[in-house]
Amino acid sequence: MKIVLVGVNGAIGQAVQRHLGERHTIIGASRTNAELKIEMTDSQSIRSAFESVGNFDALIVAAGAVAFNTFPAMTDDEWQLGLDSKLMGQVKLAQIALDYLNPHGSITLTSGVTSKESIAMGASSSMANSALESFVRAASTELPNNLRMNIVSPTVLEESVGQYGEYFLGFEPVSSTSVGYAYQRSVEGVENGRTYEVF
Ligand SMILES: NC(=O)c1ccc[n+]([C@@H]2O[C@H](COP(=O)([O-])OP(=O)(O)OC[C@H]3O[C@@H](n4cnc5c(N)ncnc54)[C@H](OP(=O)(O)O)[C@@H]3O)[C@@H](O)[C@H]2O)c1
Secondary structure, three states: OEEEEEOOOOHHHHHHHHHHOOOOEEEEEEOOOOOEEOOOOOHHHHHHHHHHHOOEEEEEEOOOOOOOOOHHHOOHHHHHHHHHHHHHHHHHHHHHHOOOEEEEEEEEEEOOHHHOOOOOOOHHHHHHHHHHHHHHHHHHHHOOOOOEEEEEEEOOEHHHHHHHHHHOOOOOOEOHHHHHHHHHHHHHOOOOOOEEEEO
16 A cells, blocks of 8 residues: 555654555655655645645554643643644645545544543643544545545553653553554554544
C-alpha cells in the first residue's frame, strides 16, 4: 500500500514508520524535514501536497498540537491552537484525502487518552480528543468508495515520558510497538468508525 503519514518525525510517526514501513510504501509528511511538505492547518497546502503524491491507499495522521494550561488561565490563542491544529487540521486532512484515496482505502486519525481521562491542564486536549472521536464515529458512516476511517487513542508513549510525563503522572506509559499495532489494525483491518484505545 502507498501510505501518506503526516507527522512522520514525531514519536508516534516513528512508531508507525517502524511498524508498517517494511510492508508498505510510506510517504512521510510534515512542515519540515520530510519527503512531503504539508501544513495541516492550511487546506491549500494539504491539497497541493496530495496533488503531488497522486492517488494513495491510506492516510495516517500522527500530528496536531494543543496547548496545556489551567482552564482559568487559557488564552484565546491557546484554545485556537487546539481547534486549528489538533482538531480541524485532522478533519481537513481527512476530508481533502477523500479526493485522493483509492477505493477501499483508509484514514486513521490520532486522539489520546484525555478523551476519557482527566489530567491537569488538559481541558483543551480533552475537548479536541473527544470531538475527534465523535467526528470519526459520525463521518465514517458517510464515506464514499468503501473507504474506512478510524482513530487511535494512545496514552503517553514510553518515548514521550521525558516530554509529557509531568502531565501524565500515574499513567502507565505504552510501548511504541503497542501503538504501532493499533495503527496497523486500522489500516490493514476491516473495521470502520472505531476508536482504538491504547491505554
Ligand atoms: N507522544 C505521545 O505520548 C502521545 C500520546 C497520545 C497522543 N498523542 C498525539 O499524537 C500526535 C503526535 O504526537 P507526537 O508526540 O508523536 O508529536 P511530536 O513528537 O511533537 O511530532 C509531531 C509531528 O507532526 C509534525 N507536525 C506538527 N505540526 C504540524 C502541522 N501543523 N502540519 C504538519 N505537520 C505537523 C511535526 O513535524 P514538523 O514540526 O516538521 O511539522 C512532527 O513530525 C499529537 O496530536 C499528540 O497529541 C501523542
